[in-house]
Amino acid sequence: MVSSLLKLLCIACLITAAHSSAAQVLKTEDVIFKAQKDTITFGATITSPQKKGRYPAVVIVSGTGPQDRNGTMAGHPFFEQIAAYVSESGYVVLRMDDRGVGQTTGVYSQATTRNFAMDALEAVQFLKSYPAVDTTQIGLLGHSEGGAAIAIAAAQCADVKFLVSLAGLATNGLESLFVQNESLVNSSKLSAIDKKRSNEINRLMFSVAYQYAHSDSLKSMLETTYNDWKLKDDVYFQSLGIDRDMFRFPLYSYVNHATGPWYRYFVRYNAEMVLGQIDVPVLAINGDRDTFVLPENLNNWQQYTMAGRHQKVTTYLLESTNHLLQHCETCQPSEYASLGAIPSSTLAKIVDWIRTVTKS
Known part of the structure; x- marks a missing residue:
């Protein structure tokens, strides 16, 4: 959905001083795992605190279009940035190549949103055997169409304990x-x-x-x-x-x-039916200048889900923010490459919310 591209600033430079002082040393591991319910083999990267222990975990799920594990869009590795910030705050994060990209097999053009949801659940199952993961606290973070994918996944599997939607689709x-x-x-x-x-x-x-x-x-x-x-x-x-x-x-x-x-x-995806089966805590964040997933999607996360009826949905509408959660001026896709990464204030909202729901 998304000239000369600006290089992303060093991830460490984007983290606030307050965050840096409390950040944990990271362990980064590239992994390969096979699907239990499909023929796909996934290539992924896991970031986690270096200190031994068991931590809540997050699987990042991409939006429309074949993407690498770093979520490189308009020249910026957004998922790598999210993973670094969240893991430095004390969590395990898995990000994986989409089907047919990098080290993941399969054919992207032959897959559907439901297939992407099932891929996310394969990652959840893999994390359940990963030594650093608290298996009772695994959640999904989805961007754009990934919002629909994580909703489908959560509706299918009780192992998903929380959802984070970043400009995530919650409409038909x-x-x-x-x-x-x-x-x-x-x-x-x-x-x-x-x-x-x-x-x-x-x-x-x-x-x-x-x-x-x-x-x-x-x-x-x-x-x-x-x-x-x-x-x-x-x-x-x-x-x-x-x-x-x-x-x-x-x-x-x-x-x-x-x-x-x-x-x-x-085209037949029914958001109201899918979201109506979800009763886990949800964080939904949208930009007010998003031209692909309108701010009204925040209302749908509240109104369609059982979680919303049980006051388990938190929403943020960010000012002057586009579909990639960048602060923007024209906020059109042509501007994406010239803008910076996701502001650390937005990443802090994600971490603070995860800390609340996982009590970690």
Whole structure:
């Protein structure tokens, strides 16, 4: 979802003096583990306090698009930064390569959000045998689509004891496609007329993809929908008296994407049903300038989950903050690479909350 990229500042330099004085020396270990319920082999890195003992643990779950274990987005290794800060505060953190990336096997394009949820649970099972882990206190931290994945995982497995959502998706798949694509279109350099046309055909195609997600006729229905729209759109454009039509809808690539397993699953994802099965403590953090996962998602974590009804959901809406939890100015994706890492004040909120729910 996410020129010359700025190098991320040294992680240690981003940690406040107060945190540094209390930080523990870290142990870092690269591991390989095999799935118990799949054929996937995972490559991961575990950070933990050097001092012997058993500590609460966190598994980091990535968002849309194949990512390495460090969560490198717009040139910044965000997951590495999170892992370092959280582990220095006294916790074990596992971050892993997505399917088909780095040392993890499998084919990313053939996986769904549910598969990513099951991958997270495989990591939980692995941590249950890791010497430094308190097996009664293992949680999941998900970014963007990873918010949906950790929700699915928690709904499936009682071993997950808490959730941290960072700009995490808590809306239905179809609704999120509407929001994300309209945001991209409306912030683009298209003319007002072409923005209108783009939003119109997108909504039509997304709705058909939703309706026929489980049908073998999805491809033909998408093509028919586009062709019918194109006939009407041609008449509309001719009425404008403009000489040259620059608008193009990427029909071939969209149909290929929409008929794949990830899209078929995602467009039908029912957040209210999944979140309604969750009754573990939840921390949900969003930026107020996030153009991909709107701040309204915080309300859904509160309203849809049993945890919310039991007052076990904590939310933070961060000012002037984008989808990558960076302080921003325009807050558009084009700006991500020129911004810094996640502010230590945000990381401190995560650690303080984990400390509260784990009593550690």
